[in-house]
Amino acid sequence: MQEFLNDIIPNVMSKLPTFYQSIWDTLTMAGWSGVISFILGLMLGVTATVTKPGGILQNKAIYQCLDKVINFFRSIPFVILLAGLMPLSRLIMGTAIGVEGAIVPLVFGTVPFYSRQIENALAEVDYGLIEAAQSMGSGPLEIIFRVYLRESIPSIARGTTITAISLIGLTAMAGVVGAGGLGDFAIRYGHDRNQTDVTYVTVIVLVLMVSVIQLIGNYIAKKNTH
Amino acid sequence: MIELIHISKTFESGLDQVEAVRDVTIHINHEEIYGIIGFSGAGKSTLVRCINLLEPPTEGTVTVDGEELTRLNGKDLWAARKKIGMIFQHFNLMRSRTVFGNVAYPLRNSGLSKKEIEEKVRELLKLVDIADKETSYPSQLSGGQKQRVAIARALANDPKVILCDEATSALDPQTTSAILQLLKKLNNQLGITVVVITHEMSVVKEICDRVAVMEKGRVVEEGEVFSIFASPQQPITREFIRSTSSLQKIDKLLAEKSPVVELKGNELIVRLTYVQKSVSEPLISTVSRKFDIDLNIIFSDVEIVQNAPIGGTVAIISGEREEITAAMEYLTQKNVGVEVITDARISE
Numbered sequence: 381m382q383e384f385l386n387d388i389i390p391n392v393m394s395k396l397p398t399f400y401q402s403i404w405d406t407l408t409m410a411g412w413s414g415v416i417s418f419i420l421g422l423m424l425g426v427t428a429t430v431t432k433p434g435g436i437l438q439n440k441a442i443y444q445c446l447d448k449v450i451n452f453f454r455s456i457p458f459v460i461l462l463a464g465l466m467p468l469s470r471l472i473m474g475t476a477i478g479v480e481g482a483i484v485p486l487v488f489g490t491v492p493f494y495s496r497q498i499e500n501a502l503a504e505v506d507y508g509l510i511e512a513a514q515s516m517g518s519g520p521l522e523i524i525f526r527v528y529l530r531e532s533i534p535s536i537a538r539g540t541t542i543t544a545i546s547l548i549g550l551t552a553m554a555g556v557v558g559a560g561g562l563g564d565f566a567i568r569y570g571h572d573r574n575q576t577d578v579t580y581v582t583v584i585v586l587v588l589m590v591s592v593i594q595l596i597g598n599y600i601a602k603k604n605t606h
Numbered sequence: 607m608i609e610l611i612h613i614s615k616t617f618e619s620g621l622d623q624v625e626a627v628r629d630v631t632i633h634i635n636h637e638e639i640y641g642i643i644g645f646s647g648a649g650k651s652t653l654v655r656c657i658n659l660l661e662p663p664t665e666g667t668v669t670v671d672g673e674e675l676t677r678l679n680g681k682d683l684w685a686a687r688k689k690i691g692m693i694f695q696h697f698n699l700m701r702s703r704t705v706f707g708n709v710a711y712p713l714r715n716s717g718l719s720k721k722e723i724e725e726k727v728r729e730l731l732k733l734v735d736i737a738d739k740e741t742s743y744p745s746q747l748s749g750g751q752k753q754r755v756a757i758a759r760a761l762a763n764d765p766k767v768i769l770c771d772e773a774t775s776a777l778d779p780q781t782t783s784a785i786l787q788l789l790k791k792l793n794n795q796l797g798i799t800v801v802v803i804t805h806e807m808s809v810v811k812e813i814c815d816r817v818a819v820m821e822k823g824r825v826v827e828e829g830e831v832f833s834i835f836a837s838p839q840q841p842i843t844r845e846f847i848r849s850t851s852s853l854q855k856i857d858k859l860l861a862e863k864s865p866v867v868e869l870k871g872n873e874l875i876v877r878l879t880y881v882q883k884s885v886s887e888p889l890i891s892t893v894s895r896k897f898d899i900d901l902n903i904i905f906s907d908v909e910i911v912q913n914a915p916i917g918g919t920v921a922i923i924s925g926e927r928e929e930i931t932a933a934m935e936y937l938t939q940k941n942v943g944v945e946v947i948t949d950a951r952i953s954e
Contacts, residue, residue, distance in 0.1 A: 506696075506698070508694055508696055508698040509698050509700060511660055511694070511698065512692070512694060512698035512699075512756075513711075514660055514687070515658055515660060515687060515690070515691075515692035515760075515769075516687065516688065516692075516711065516712040516759070516760075516762075516763075517684040517685060517686075517687040517688035517712065517763070518684065518712075519680070519681070519684050526711070526714075527700065530700070530702055530703075531700055531701065531702050533702065604702060606701055606702060606743035606744075606745055
């Protein structure tokens with residue numbers, strides 16, 4: 381087995397520790413920024429939904445601000461975010477480079493996209509249900525947790541899957557700030573040194589990661605659809 | 607029980623203003639089934655939402671069971687709403703919860719223990735006759751079953767009032783009837799005041815005690831269902847009543863010159879209608895015996911509304927002219943509305 385692998389992917393086998401490290405880097409970057417984005421995105425998506433005109437806590441000022449800020453950050457290409465947010469990164473994380481340095485820009489790149497996904501998911505909840513909950517004496521918080529979020533679990537799961545997959549894509553660019561990860565690994569060896577087997581193996585690993593995420597997402601969505 | 611006083615509701619969308627409800631004042635009695643009928647856009651759905659303040663009225667006050675809701679805010683209003691159940695045209699059940707979960711939804715934080723909630727939900731499901739569907743999801747139920755679950759859910763906090771917003775409009779006639787009977791049962795057994803919004807006169811006829819007719823945001827006519835049916839005042843009310851009665855078909859037959867309504871020299875077509883609650887005598891046969899005339903019934907449409915017959919008969923009367931005139935006078939004395947539609951002698 382060992383020999384066979386040495387034969388077909390010699391360049392990967394010769395730097396296994398680096399390869400493992402880059403997988404780990406990708407996972408930590410995606411994991412940390414994923415968790416933070418999940419929470420922030422949910423909060424912003426819910427806020428946008430309820431403050432929208434006609435929403436249960438409609439508030440034009442908050443909604444307009446939120447809408448503009450989300451659009452603003454969505455328009456910035458991620459590579460520019462990476463560089464542009466370095467000062468902020470340094471302020472929050474204490475460093476602007478490495479895996480830690482990548483988390484702040486990854487969150488900024490993901491949250492606006494994710495909160496739109498949440499907004500779309502919540503928009504699918506029939507307004508009649510909100511009315512019914514109100515008629516039963518539910519207050520806004522109860523409606524958010526027991527109706528909006530609960531009823532849209534399948535759509536939220538789908539939106540989260542899409543976001544998680546695009547987040548993995550973004551981590552590939554994090555090499556720009558020296559964060560490592562699979563994308564960086566593939567560029568550095570596979571492309572720059574023309575070790576094509578490195579590229580292929582990286583792609584296979586990424587495909588596996590994406591498939592697992594998709595499987596989990598589909599499972600949650602299916603389990604909560606009645 | 608429910609007092610709506612000078613209620614107006616205006617929606618503003620940009621520069622446009624839509625006056626959905628204009629100065630409506632209604633008193634709904636305790637343990638009454640009150641109907642509000644109107645065509646789509648008449649403002650009836652907005653009006654019913656003003657009762658539990660899902661749509662806060664722009665002007666006017668709402669009082670339910672002695673409490674002025676228009677003064678309440680936040681938590682007090684939410685608490686007051688628990689005593690006003692509401693059911694909807696499209697049921698509005700939560701798809702992610704089972705039948706049990708849907709009915710249990712409003713019971714959270716009600717002070718009941720988990721076990722008490724379970725008992726309460728089972729009892730409610732039994733009351734609406736759907737106990738066997740406890741673990742089903744709404745998507746597995748038929749329309750009628752969904753509405754039963756919605757009714758159980760609306761009853762969870764022992765409300766004194768239940769508002770029905772077109773609750774039977776998405777159901778077939780048979781299911782409609784079953785749901786209406788259920789509402790009537792709840793009204794009888796539990797003494798719940800029921801407000802029914804509908805665009806179908808048949809719904810009003812089947813269960814309501816009193817009815818308000820709405821047009822363009824205003825209540826144009828209000829009264830006991832029987833008297834509304836017997837002597838409608840407004841054109842729109844007549845239109846609604848016509849939609850449930852076959853007595854108007856005579857006009858169509860006449861226009862088509864159908865052989866059924868071809869008259870001989872001494873005949874005339876009359877429409878006899880019940881206008882008061884007292885009629886219970888076998889009038890047609892009495893008249894025919896007493897006055898030596900023949901009555902050939904073309905249409906008859908008599909229904910029981912509020913325990914009294916309503917509707918009437920379209921018939922061809924033939925006989926001596928004096929006898930016919932006397933018979934018609936006799937019927938008028940007996941509180942039957944007599945209307946001559948065509949008279950063969952005059953039309954000749």
